[in-house]
Amino acid sequence: MYLKLYLRVIFILICVISTFISAEVSRARVYIDIESPELQPLPIAIDQFKDTGRSQPDLARRIMDILANDLTISGFFEIIPRSEFPQESNATADPPGYQSWLMSRSEALVIGGYSSKGERLAVEFRLFDLVEKVFLGGKRYEGSAKSLRNIIHHIANEITYHITGEKGVFDTKIAFVSTMSGNKEIYTVDFDGHNLRQITDNGSINLSPAWSPNGRLIAFTSYIKRNPDLYLFDLTRSVVTQLSTDPGLNAASAWSPDGSRMALMMRRDGNTEVFIINRDGTHPRRLTKSWSSEASPTWSPNGRKIAFVSDRAGSPQIYTMDINGRNVKRLTFLGTYNASPSWSPRGDRIAYCGRLNGRFDILTINPDGTGIRRLTENSGSNESPTWSPDGRFIAFSSTRGGQSRIYIMNANGANQRRLTSTKGKESSPTWSPRMDR
Amino acid sequence: MVKKTCIVLGVILSLMVMASCAKKAVREEPLVTTEEEVRGKPIEEGEEPGIEEKSLAASLERKEYPGIEGEFLESSLLKDIHFGFDRYDLTPEAREILSQNAEVLLKHPGAKFQIEGHCDERGTIEYNLALGERRANSTKEYLTSLGVSLDRISTISYGEEMPADPGHTEKAWAKNRRAHFIILSR
Numbered sequence: 001m002y003l004k005l006y007l008r009v010i011f012i013l014i015c016v017i018s019t020f021i022s023a024e025v026s027r028a029r030v031y032i033d034i035e036s037p038e039l040q041p042l043p044i045a046i047d048q049f050k051d052t053g054r055s056q057p058d059l060a061r062r063i064m065d066i067l068a069n070d071l072t073i074s075g076f077f078e079i080i081p082r083s084e085f086p087q088e089s090n091a092t093a094d095p096p097g098y099q100s101w102l103m104s105r106s107e108a109l110v111i112g113g114y115s116s117k118g119e120r121l122a123v124e125f126r127l128f129d130l131v132e133k134v135f136l137g138g139k140r141y142e143g144s145a146k147s148l149r150n151i152i153h154h155i156a157n158e159i160t161y162h163i164t165g166e167k168g169v170f171d172t173k174i175a176f177v178s179t180m181s182g183n184k185e186i187y188t189v190d191f192d193g194h195n196l197r198q199i200t201d202n203g204s205i206n207l208s209p210a211w212s213p214n215g216r217l218i219a220f221t222s223y224i225k226r227n228p229d230l231y232l233f234d235l236t237r238s239v240v241t242q243l244s245t246d247p248g249l250n251a252a253s254a255w256s257p258d259g260s261r262m263a264l265m266m267r268r269d270g271n272t273e274v275f276i277i278n279r280d281g282t283h284p285r286r287l288t289k290s291w292s293s294e295a296s297p298t299w300s301p302n303g304r305k306i307a308f309v310s311d312r313a314g315s316p317q318i319y320t321m322d323i324n325g326r327n328v329k330r331l332t333f334l335g336t337y338n339a340s341p342s343w344s345p346r347g348d349r350i351a352y353c354g355r356l357n358g359r360f361d362i363l364t365i366n367p368d369g370t371g372i373r374r375l376t377e378n379s380g381s382n383e384s385p386t387w388s389p390d391g392r393f394i395a396f397s398s399t400r401g402g403q404s405r406i407y408i409m410n411a412n413g414a415n416q417r418r419l420t421s422t423k424g425k426e427s428s429p430t431w432s433p434r435m436d437r
Numbered sequence: 438m439v440k441k442t443c444i445v446l447g448v449i450l451s452l453m454v455m456a457s458c459a460k461k462a463v464r465e466e467p468l469v470t471t472e473e474e475v476r477g478k479p480i481e482e483g484e485e486p487g488i489e490e491k492s493l494a495a496s497l498e499r500k501e502y503p504g505i506e507g508e509f510l511e512s513s514l515l516k517d518i519h520f521g522f523d524r525y526d527l528t529p530e531a532r533e534i535l536s537q538n539a540e541v542l543l544k545h546p547g548a549k550f551q552i553e554g555h556c557d558e559r560g561t562i563e564y565n566l567a568l569g570e571r572r573a574n575s576t577k578e579y580l581t582s583l584g585v586s587l588d589r590i591s592t593i594s595y596g597e598e599m600p601a602d603p604g605h606t607e608k609a610w611a612k613n614r615r616a617h618f619i620i621l622s623r
Contacts (some may be wrong), residue, residue: 157610184598207562207598223595224506228566270574293570294567309563311568340564344577427562
């Protein structure tokens with residue numbers, strides 16, 4: 001249902017409207033450098049969107065809530081409250097009276113409008129730089145009335161693009177495991193924690209969701225047949241198929257960046273090893289060969305390397321290797337338990353969890369083993385890091401509130417917040433790819 | 438003369454030993470509380486397999502796990518073994534229990550059974566799957582070394598997914614780091 005709507009919106013976005021309102025787009029300029037450790041959120045004013053069709057005045061409030069929430073949770077923006085807007089009537093005109101904003105903290109302004117006709121909804125926005133006094137960009141979107149959230153997420157993506165130099169990920173999703181129904185089932189939720197969708201409903205133990213690079217499939221491991229087998233869920237058709245059913249583990253799957261293969265852990269000779277299988281589950285190739293346990297493979301974004309966990313040196317540590325299994329290098333040396341590696345989409349960092357003082361924390365490290373950075377501290381046990389497709393956020397599970405839940409933070413560790421508000425134990429988050437490709 | 442003394446000493450010593458044995462036997466007597474327990478002994482030694490067969494049957498319980506296909510049997514005669522944190526090697530106590538389990542299994546060569554490897558909640562979900570796999574495997578290897586045939590044994594790792602004790606204490610964790618036995622067919 002949701003997916004149908006979603007696809008429809010995308011279709012409309014790509015094929016029909018999505019027109020630039022003005023040709024006078026200013027030069028590309030990065031306003032905030034999100035890589036900077038001292039990132040200061042950009043103060044931005046959002047004017048109430050105008051009901052140009054005069055049919056649904058209550059929508060203005062919802063648009064504002066969704067947009068302000070998106071921009072706030074990204075950590076890149078500070079929303080200027082309306083009480084700080086200048087009194088001049090032309091302050092939020094098109095173009096705005098720039099002079100009236102001189103005394104304001106706000107450095108950017110969003111104005112917009114919408115109209116709805118039955119099931120159809122159109123929303124447009126314009127973004128202005130109040131300091132340079134220029135128009136930065138704007139777009140118009142049309143879709144079904146039910147696609148409101150998605151349209152606003154795309155507006156937030158565009159605003160983020162103009163301010164930070166790269167599109168936002170507000171339309172992406174996070175798959176995770178939750179016991180909200182009593183057992184471990186797989187769910188997906190939007191970046192803002194809304195739009196929960198249950199993926200599996202088999203009453204069994206379901207683990208390790210893995211999103212295909214095109215965003216259409218989720219691989220997962222389930223015990224339905226008294227063996228941890230690998231299955232595939234087709235998000236468009238809501239159909240489950242079996243993928244790999246070797247006796248023993250078929251678990252911790254990770255798609256190759258081109259979607260043609262998957263790395264996973266399988267049993268051989270009494271322990272688990274890293275294997276690669278084709279995307280249809282055929283032709284398993286063994287990559288590691290040791291007397292130890294190997295687990296949790298993750299691909300480098302160029303598809304040439306795999307990071308994984310091995311206890312070959314006596315304790316679980318993270319290693320990298322070429323995808324033919326050669327050139328194995330140990331990456332982590334600090335502490336006696338390092339696991340759950342996740343290679344960043346930019347390729348420059350590997351996030352993982354390590355045990356420090358008896359608890360697990362999220363850390364990142366360069367792929368050559370240098371530059372360890374600790375991102376969580378004194379806040380329960382933190383596990384299973386996963387990167388957003390733009391590499392700017394990390395989702396992870398944490399027991400800081402008692403039960404294990406999914407949290408999101410900026411890639412530098414700032415701005416940690418809970419993702420969902422649902423009940424149950426949550427684990428194993430996996431971030432979707434960008435959905436508009 | 439010396440020889441004689443030795444004999445006398447020997448007699449005295451053996452008398453003392455006998456006395457202490459007799460004393461011990463007397464002290465242990467109250468521990469034997471029922472006639473049944475006395476009768477139970479020859480059965481364990483395999484002299485009356487018919488009765489033993491019965492006792493295995495009596496020890497069985499039909500079970501199933503929610504969300505996992507198929508029923509199975511659990512026997513109170515097949516005891517769990519436990520592991521240290523992040524360990525899969527067998528403790529002397531675990532070997533002792535496995536010897537007893539092997540005795541039961543050897544007497545019922547038709548039974549196909551499964552060893553489940555379990556972990557406590559600490560550590561990552563995926564690494565615990567690998568660890569559970571190894572616990573089940575080291576259990577299997579020891580049983581085969583005791584003569585249980587390989588084709589009767591399957592193994593499965595549940596990682597940290599099926600704690601025996603849902604608590605978050607050292608005591609609960611120790612209970613959860615285990616290998617558990619289920620009978621898939623008789």
